[in-house]
Amino acid sequence: MGINIRKVMADQTKTVGDRVKIAILWQKGFDNPNPGSIADPKNTNMADYDFSHEDYLEITEHFNITIDTEKPGANPLNDADVEAFTTVQDCIDGVNDAIK
Amino acid sequence: MKRHITIALLVPVCFLWAGTLSAQTSKQDSLGQKKSAAAGTAKKDTTKKAPVKTWFDKYVKIGQSTATSEQQSLPARFNITFPDHKGASYLVDIGVSIQDMPKVVNGLLSFIGEYHRNTLTDSVQNNLQLGIGFHKILFHFDGGNSTLFLIADPQYSWDGVAKKNSVQSNVLLTPHWRPGKFHLGTPIQANDTSHTMLFSLFAGSQLQNVFPSDTTALHGFKLRVLSTGMASYSFNRHHDFENPLITIFASYSIRSAVINRVGDGEKWTHLLNTGINYVIAAKPLKISIGGSFVEGSDYFSGMKAQQYFLVSLNVLK
Numbered sequence: 032m033g034i035n036i037r038k039v040m041a042d043q044t045k046t047v048g049d050r051v052k053i054a055i056l057w058q059k060g061f062d063n064p065n066p067g068s069i070a071d072p073k074n075t076n077m078a079d080y081d082f083s084h085e086d087y088l089e090i091t092e093h094f095n096i097t098i099d100t101e102k103p104g105a106n107p108l109n110d111a112d113v114e115a116f117t118t119v120q121d122c123i124d125g126v127n128d129a130i131k
Numbered sequence: 132m133k134r135h136i137t138i139a140l141l142v143p144v145c146f147l148w149a150g151t152l153s154a155q156t157s158k159q160d161s162l163g164q165k166k167s168a169a170a171g172t173a174k175k176d177t178t179k180k181a182p183v184k185t186w187f188d189k190y191v192k193i194g195q196s197t198a199t200s201e202q203q204s205l206p207a208r209f210n211i212t213f214p215d216h217k218g219a220s221y222l223v224d225i226g227v228s229i230q231d232m233p234k235v236v237n238g239l240l241s242f243i244g245e246y247h248r249n250t251l252t253d254s255v256q257n258n259l260q261l262g263i264g265f266h267k268i269l270f271h272f273d274g275g276n277s278t279l280f281l282i283a284d285p286q287y288s289w290d291g292v293a294k295k296n297s298v299q300s301n302v303l304l305t306p307h308w309r310p311g312k313f314h315l316g317t318p319i320q321a322n323d324t325s326h327t328m329l330f331s332l333f334a335g336s337q338l339q340n341v342f343p344s345d346t347t348a349l350h351g352f353k354l355r356v357l358s359t360g361m362a363s364y365s366f367n368r369h370h371d372f373e374n375p376l377i378t379i380f381a382s383y384s385i386r387s388a389v390i391n392r393v394g395d396g397e398k399w400t401h402l403l404n405t406g407i408n409y410v411i412a413a414k415p416l417k418i419s420i421g422g423s424f425v426e427g428s429d430y431f432s433g434m435k436a437q438q439y440f441l442v443s444l445n446v447l448k
Contacts, residue, residue: 032311037275059372060318060327062309078188078448079373079414083200084228084239084266085280085307085316092268110239114230115189 033062040096047097047130048072048123054093055119058086072119087114094126101130188415190230193448196432197226197243197264198284198301200316201331201361201382206408206419206445210251222443223248228264238267243284247432251439255292258433262286262300269304277308282333290433294344299431303335324372326365333359337386337431341393351392355400355431359384374413381405384429400436402427408445417447 036057040050049066056064059080069075082090088110095107108125116122196202207225214220224247232240241264249256262285269279285300307316319328336356343350361382365375384402391397406423421443428436 033276033309035274035276058317060314060320062312076414081204081373081417081447083203084230084241084264085200085278085282085305088239088266088268088280089278089307111230111232114239117189 033057034064036093037096040093041100043100047101047126050097051094051123051126052119054090054097055080055122057093058082058090069119072123075119077116077118077122084114094122097126098129105129186231191448192228192230193416193446194226194228195224196245197228197241199282199303199305199331199333199359201333201359202226203228204329204361204363204447205380205382205404206417206421206447208421208423208441208443208445210441210443212251220250221248222251222441224443225446232263238265238281240265243286245432247434249434251441252437254435254437256432256434257291259289259291260286260432273308273310277306277310280305280307282335288431288433292433293349295350296342296344297339298342299337299339301335301337301431303333305331305333318372320372324370325367327367327372327375328365329361329363331361339431349393349395351394352390353388353393353397354390355386355388357384357386368410368413375410375417378408378410378419379406380408384427397430400428400430402429402434415448417445419445419447421445
């Protein structure tokens, strides 16, 4: 049985970076994603994952669960911004910027 | 005996070197990732420059069509044939989605454009569609792991064969359902990432109002209900799930024109699209050569009932 993605995104024992990587890998079909498998987020291009618009809607919601957990009331990311992120590192930076 | 020069078969040769390069690069990337993963740390790489993404990289998606993720996952197809003593015959089957839209609603908006031109078969197709794609989450279920989506794509459509214009839209529902190891709508990855499966399901309606371009053309309103199922199976290169080698796919749509005021006799229609693609380059565009078998019709994009087998050059982004 795989993870419950909403619980994992709200799990503050995990780093924000790991939760972002988990959301991306979970969307790609991994039931128990290993964030360590994205070893180089700066050079891992989001376009290579071939996410659909529906995928991006879900990924954005999952990022926003982390943002809301870390800083309740913070401005959430919007779907179009997340779809425009170039690399996995951009996603991590986007979530970190939202909870600053 | 007629001699044919089929570009779809010749052009991929030009990409073979690119495929070889891509495979080598991918092997290195894959090995690098495994090494780092084994170490259990996500090290910062300060020696490499992060990839620079252009507007095209960021916002443009290319597939066979744009309405659904199932259609987006199928590559655009191209084929051109030059018979002796005859004009060229060709196929262009492409949908382009541009994401660069202002955030004005609770959902994702994109510009969509599709062009479907086929002179290779007896039933010629010449169809242009321009509109807006809209994707929205309706609700979650299964404790939040599954989601139901709404998809709509209001658009203008021009049919150059039937000489008519339409205002039309799909209104579809599709689930991302993850009850356990089986997923619907998101991929299923093998434990060793040697292969990837994808199943998806769409159901809903198509609304189409046909306007005549001259007094003899049929016109009126149509409402179809439809359902589409799709399955694909990819063997991945070097256990890299981002880098498929061979993809086998099948898609089947069934529709019923429950309201048809056009008077063209359309009732039940279907479309089977199945085939196999060999991916010769995966990044930045997925370029493949493939054989597909198509049987049925798709009046929404001006395709009359027909059946053909096609070898084509395919592009997916």
